[in-house]
Amino acid sequence: AQSVTQLGSHVSVSEGALVLLRCNYSSSVPPYLFWYVQYPNQGLQLLLKYTSAATLVKGINGFEAEFKKSETSFHLTKPSAHMSDAAEYFCAVSGRTYKYIFGTGTRLKVLA
Amino acid sequence: KAGVTQTPRYLIKTRGQQVTLSCSPISGHRSVSWYQQTPGQGLQFLFEYFSETQRNKGNFPGRFSGRQFSNSRSEMNVSTLELGDSALYLCASSLQGGGTEAFFGQGTRLTVV
Numbered sequence: 024a025q026s027v028t029q030l031g032s033h034v035s036v037s038e039g040a041l042v043l044l045r046c047n048y049s050s051s052v053p054p055y056l057f058w059y060v061q062y063p064n065q066g067l068q069l070l071l072k073y074t075s076a077a078t079l080v081k082g083i084n085g086f087e088a089e090f091k092k093s094e095t096s097f098h099l100t101k102p103s104a105h106m107s108d109a110a111e112y113f114c115a116v117s118g119r120t121y122k123y124i125f126g127t128g129t130r131l132k133v134l135a
Numbered sequence: 136k137a138g139v140t141q142t143p144r145y146l147i148k149t150r151g152q153q154v155t156l157s158c159s160p161i162s163g164h165r166s167v168s169w170y171q172q173t174p175g176q177g178l179q180f181l182f183e184y185f186s187e188t189q190r191n192k193g194n195f196p197g198r199f200s201g202r203q204f205s206n207s208r209s210e211m212n213v214s215t216l217e218l219g220d221s222a223l224y225l226c227a228s229s230l231q232g233g234g235t236e237a238f239f240g241q242g243t244r245l246t247v248v
Contacts, residue, residue, distance in 0.1 A: 066239035121232040125178040
């Protein structure tokens with residue numbers, strides 16, 4: 024069975040500081056991994072995806088994530104936080120079951 | 136190209152009523168999946184359709200049903216509404232489902248009173 028764990032339901036960073044959002048996955052088959060962002064009263068927007076082509080994945084808005092099989096992790100980072108990054112972030116895993124399994128989300132707050 | 140369109144955006148229904156939500160996927164996408172999002176349970180998978188066939192279903196009661204039409208548009212229906220059905224219902228379309236990136240609509244906010 025596949026699952027995703029996001030550590031930290033709330034993360035606060037100062038504007039300009041490093042953003043690190045943690046995601047650990049469990050999968051019995053090579054996973055497809057995704058990060059999505061959700062702004063208030065909106066749907067989910069894809070930030071980036073891992074599909075085994077490269078372990079370091081670059082996404083939109085300056086975000087990137089590194090797939091570490093030995094640690095079963097897929098943490099999301101951004102070197103310098105911007106006020107507009109304040110949102111909720113979801114890590115998701117998918118495979119051959121035709122569904123996406125989402126983590127519980129991390130709400131990012133950016134302090135001025 | 137046009138994104139995923141969900142209608143309506145907001146709904147208020149009374150307990151015991153039924154409701155139908157609609158989702159138009161991105162052109163060329165044949166997979167449509169539905170999710171329920173609540174503060175307490177997060178994003179929960181409801182079901183996924185591909186070329187009019189349901190390929191997977193989540194752990195929801197039979198009151199929740201769906202279908203997909205030949206043009207890939209999808210509807211989900213909830214009968215005998217309960218207060219606990221109040222949620223944001225999100226539709227996602229993708230080329231083939233699991234493994235391919237999913238694009239989400241803005242959701243339908245259902246409030247049951």
